[in-house]
Amino acid sequence: MSTSIIVVGANGRMGRTISQLVDAEPAFNLAGMVDSKEHVGKLAGSPCPVGDSLAAVLPQAPGAVTIDFTAPAVSLQSARTVAESGRALVIGTTGFTDAEKDELRELAKRAPIFWSSNMSIGINVLYKILPELTRALGDTYDIEMVELHHNHKKDSPSGTALTLGECLAEARGWKLNDVRCSSRDGIIGERPKAQIGIQAIRGGDVVGVHTVYFMGPGERIEVTHQAHSRENFAQGALRAAAWLAGQKPGKLYGMQDTF
Structure with missing residues (x-):
């Protein structure tokens, strides 16, 4: 059974790499793509739902795991969105403050959330x-x-x-x-x-x-x-997403939990 993936920041460097790997891997299915209003037009023609907010795309992809490599403010909003529905989220964003990490830990009590500063x-x-x-x-x-x-x-x-x-x-x-x-x-x-x-x-x-x-x-x-390439991080994120799909809320998961 394949793991469905929603990519937030789909037009960014990591977002494009993740989307390409999902398309190439039979174990995954690209179920949605999210980017800002100024960039979402570049995703036109995609075979999956596309939107400028995770809240708009999430209902169109039941059971999908979201992957977010963007910026702290965007990733925090993604975490707030999944916390409302209990859906799973993998975050590869860096630059969080201590207060933002604390908020992620609180949100992880309501939804399966995974964060790592490096997916390698x-x-x-x-x-x-x-x-x-x-x-x-x-x-x-x-x-x-x-x-x-x-x-x-x-x-x-x-x-x-x-x-x-x-x-x-x-x-x-x-x-x-x-x-x-x-x-x-x-x-x-x-x-x-x-x-x-x-x-x-x-x-x-x-x-x-x-x-x-x-x-x-x-x-x-x-x-x-x-x-050597961003594919290393993207592969780690997909590995984390497949693992996270079977986890329950309760803690902010990290790569060490998957070993």
């Missing part, structure tokens, strides 16, 4: 491995991170970098907001021991590169993840 299997494995490496190396190793993305990315640091930073900080018994440094300029003095640097680089069409550095006495360890 490799990145999610790093979320488990890097804390182990951090604890094994000990406090004498400084931790820094550099992330590279395309010149259209709006949030900085990336959601993936922040999630990586959170798991690294927790392994040291820190809170990331207390120790994160994303800018250095001028005479800043010696680097504090309780610090994790996260620097962002933007340019070209880089899909996503994250490198974590562990720098200790006489040596340096580098762990790098490179995303």
